[in-house]
Every structure is written in C-alpha cells, then in structure tokens.
Amino acid sequence: KNVFDTLVGTILDIEGKTKDTIKARLDLERMGIRRGLWMNRDSDKARRDLAFFSLKPNDKKEFLKFVSSVKFPDGYASNIARCLRHDIVQVLCKFEMIFPPTFFTSMMHVMVHLPQEALLAGPVNYRWMYPIERLLGELKKSVRNRAKPEGSIIEAWVQYESLTFCGMYLKDVETAFNRPQRNNDGGMRKEKLSVFAQSARPFGDPGRGESFSTNDMEVAHWFVLNNCDEIMAYLDEHEEMMKREHPSHLVAQKQRELFPQWFLESVNKLKSSNSPTYSDELYNLAFGPIRAELFSGCYINGVKFLGAARDDKLCMQNSGVHVPGGGESTNIDFY
Structure with a gap:
C-alpha cells in the first residue's frame, strides 16, 4: 500500500502524496544532478514545472478510467509479489533513472528484502507485534479499579475464558466455534432427488x-x-x-x-x-x-x-x- 501510494501520488502529482516537491527540486539543483528536474527560474521567480514522469490531465483521466474498470473475483487478491520479487532490483534501478531521490523511501527498499524474508520465516502475522499490542489494549479496557489494575485484568480474563469454554458446548447459540462461513449456502438439502x-x-x-x-x-x-x-x-x-x-x-x-x-x-x-x-x-x-x-x-x-x-x-x-x-x-x- 505504501509503495502504491508513493508511486501513484507521484505520477498523478497529488498534493501531499507526491515525492516530486519543491524541496526535492531544490535538492537536485543543489547537488547538481538531474538538470531536467530543476526549478524553472524566471527573473526573480521560480516555478516547478510538470515533470516528464507525471501524467497530464487527459492521461490522468484515462489512467483512472482503467483503474476503475479493473475487477477481481470476490475474496481474491492479486499477489504480484510472486513475479515482482524476481525483478525488483532491476525495477528499482530503472526507477532511480526516472524519479528523484526523495521517491525512494525506506518502504521502497524494503521490497527487496520482504519476499525472501517471508519465504524463510513464513507469514509475517505470526511474527509481528500487532497481536500483542491489540491484546494489551483489550486488557487495559477491562480495568475498572485503577488502584488494582492487575486484579481487574485477572477477573476479566477469567470471565473471558469461562465464556469461551461454555461457548464450545452451546449448539443453539451462534459462537466463534459454530459461526457459519461468510458465504453460507445453507448446506445440502434433504430432498430425495x-x-x-x-x-x-x-x-x-x-x-x-x-x-x-x-x-x-x-x-x-x-x-x-x-x-x-x-x-x-x-x-x-x-x-x-x-x-x-x-x-x-x-x-x-x-x-x-x-x-x-x-x-x-x-x-x-x-x-x-x-x-x-x-x-x-x-x-x-x-x-x-x-x-x-x-x-x-x-x-x-x-x-x-x-x-x-x-x-x-x-x-x-x-x-x-x-x-x-x-x-x-x-x-x-x-x-
């Protein structure tokens, strides 16, 4: 998502999202590189012209029209990382020839390492800290006596475990153990034919x-x-x-x-x-x-x-x- 926001925000020249800013142009001019992206100075004024990699208004309409027409089947996510990881180094090198240095945030370079890390260590949701952070947030909400927060958390956790255990044996009540699937078709009917x-x-x-x-x-x-x-x-x-x-x-x-x-x-x-x-x-x-x-x-x-x-x-x-x-x-x- 972060890479997509950066790329689309830059080529569409979206204010607040683009990396092709006035400060980025001044940095290029100060470093003496990418002369085509320098600020255009006219007498005592300087303006930022549209870069060659940014889309013109008509091109923006065609691009957004194409994006709005793209549809994927329900429950399906296109995993472009399978193909992207083989050419990501070459892709980033080509990007460096087009976009200014400010385009390459830490998230851009992380793409080189994340696919291999996922192959070696498995899905990231089993390794990151967000489940622990969410659990701690839920435990903090259960505190009623701020003088003794540990006791409040223990009582709330005992109640949660008791309800969870009882939910395993409640057949006529919808619980986390017998909740129907997202696209529930009702199961096979009992007709003879x-x-x-x-x-x-x-x-x-x-x-x-x-x-x-x-x-x-x-x-x-x-x-x-x-x-x-x-x-x-x-x-x-x-x-x-x-x-x-x-x-x-x-x-x-x-x-x-x-x-x-x-x-x-x-x-x-x-x-x-x-x-x-x-x-x-x-x-x-x-x-x-x-x-x-x-x-x-x-x-x-x-x-x-x-x-x-x-x-x-x-x-x-x-x-x-x-x-x-x-x-x-x-x-x-x-x-």
Missing part, C-alpha cells in the same frame, strides 16, 4: 420470474432429466422402446423429443395406483419447469454469485459462470 438437493441460497428482493421461450424451457427440462441419476431406469426403458420403434440414427433425437411426455404419463400412472415408488418430488420433476421468482444473487457451494446488473455497480466481479466443455478433438470453455 439430487436435482432438488443442491446447496444454494438465493438473496435479494425477489422479482418477477424470467420469461423463456418454449424451446428454451424444453431444452432446460431435458438437461435436468438427462442428468438426474434417480431416473436412469426410466431413461433406459424409454431408450429400449425407441430402439424398437425407430431407426438407430433417430433414437437419440426421438428420445429427447418424446421422453418428457412419456415420463410424465408414467409418473401419473404411479400416482393413480398409489405405487410406493411415487413421490411428490418425482411428480414435480416430471411436470417440468414453472415460473419462479428472480433473485439478484445466490450463495452456492460457498461462493457468491450476482446478476450482471447488480455486479456492474460493485468493484468486485461476482457474476459469470465458467463451464469446461469437452469435444472429440478440442476442449472449449463456455462462459
């Missing part, structure tokens, strides 16, 4: 259902039926019927066209005969898709997805589904 047992939890104000064409509804219905493991016996039975009634090259096409109606009739027969294999879920599956409520997003498998209309207003990208597709000779990814 796998197509109805998906772990998904919609959110947002429900609106009117989306209208699809008849062809799209038929395609979606066939996709669900063809991927439901519990009705594979019905699919196999209907396929055998199609093989007896139609040529081999038309079997797949005829099954796709005729199976949904045949399956619905078969389920209705099971319902009328009170068959033990009949269930409401089986009937709902055979009945086909109906108009459903439209939500702005949903949680599924621990991931949050948003609609494109809502996603356009955020700085994170949470919309879009990627499906790897396989063919006979090529693999095509679908979005």
